[in-house]
Amino acid sequence: MSPEVPEAASAEKQKEMEDKVTSPEKAEEATLKARYPHLGQKPRGSDFLRKRLQKGQKDFDSGEYSMAKAQMKNKQLPTAAPSKTEVTGDHIPTPQDLPQRKPSLVASKPAD
């Protein structure tokens, strides 16, 4: 084995160790990748948006809903195809589309 290989390898390892010491952020990244080996090099697209879409959260926007209703008049608003899990783009969530939540939230208590 040529003398350069172990040197190069140890220089790289040295840099990695230095990175962890000087950058807590990089150390945290290493921890994350150790726990989730299939995670990409960097978040694809907007990570928080992706997480949000995965959760299937659909926001009911009363402004958009009433505007869409006004435009559609008598027509029905387009409903999401059964296979669609993401509500984005043209589709405007209607009350029917939203996932059923837990039974009634406790009513807000009046402030003292």
Next chain:
Amino acid sequence: MAGAGGGGCPSGGNDLQWCFSQVKGAVDEDVAEADVISTVEFSHSGDLLATGDKGGRVVIFQREQENKSRPHSRGEYNVYSTFQSHEPEFDYLKSLEIEEKINKIRWLPRQSAARFLLSTNDDLRINLWHLEITDRSFNIVDIKPANMEELTEVITAAEFHPHQCNVLVYSSSKGTIRLCDMRSSALCDRHSKLFEEPGDPSSRSFFSEIISSVSDVKFSHSGRYMMTRDYLSVKVWDLNMESRPVETHQVHEYLRSKLCSLYENDCIFDKFECCWNGSDSAIMTGSYNNFFRMFDRTTWRDVTLEASRENSKPRASLKPRRVCAGGKRKKDEVSVDSLDFSKKILHTAWHPAENIIAVAATNNLYIFQDKAN
């Protein structure tokens, strides 16, 4: 910038001594989702204080005038009005809950030409509404790509300039802020100015973009500056300089070595707000463990305070809190590992003229005053 809580000064700068004044809300440990406060805002005079919650309810508090029979009640905020902001007609099916949380409350000046409001409920569009016309709005920003797969950035906050009604800013999940002038074009997809601090490519990590996402943007009262809040810091920008902020204040830098856990428990996506005091000499923002931070821009001193029921005796002084980032924990310091991440202060407000602050801690609203008040 020193960030580990408590820059050694006992008060919020300018020799202020913050004291407990009032707390509103239930004491129960078990907090209903609907009761979580989602916005806090003083009116322009400071005589009214409004809160909105996740259940769509608005509570307005009014400051008491002098009352000889109850001398201590002067200056107290008491309930003036409360109403359900979202109409029950949207509640179609009885068993269906529709989340209509109050995102923001904005007070309108009593006599003003300001009859417009911006709405950014959507991640991709900003609409301009005329208050008297409710069936249509102007779309002024639309960043939805033709192909949703190409989506890489969303709008996170937007605000009108306090004096120039044609100017607005909006921030993004990538840490950029765009300033738009509605006079130059109806559709403000092209910005007049782009504020962005260049990152250091060598220190870039998986978390870099997420923590650079701007969760709040606020103009100074003067209109010369704006402040942005990202996950770990607050930055003050001069509107005349796009290349970098003029000030950066570390809120809780000790969390940088906890980013992995904070990503796993979603806390890294928490949206903290920030606010200016009336004279723009100080700024405030929240943190975890019911801590909140104040930065004095003139003395460059900062302090960490806590909103807790334990310290809620009338006129009790707030003691500065300190977080121990590592090494030996001193007496009265709180170690990073014992911070309660479920106790987050996302919303705070500062009275426009006096040293009175309102701090929302989940379902409770704390009001603190300077002793001299």
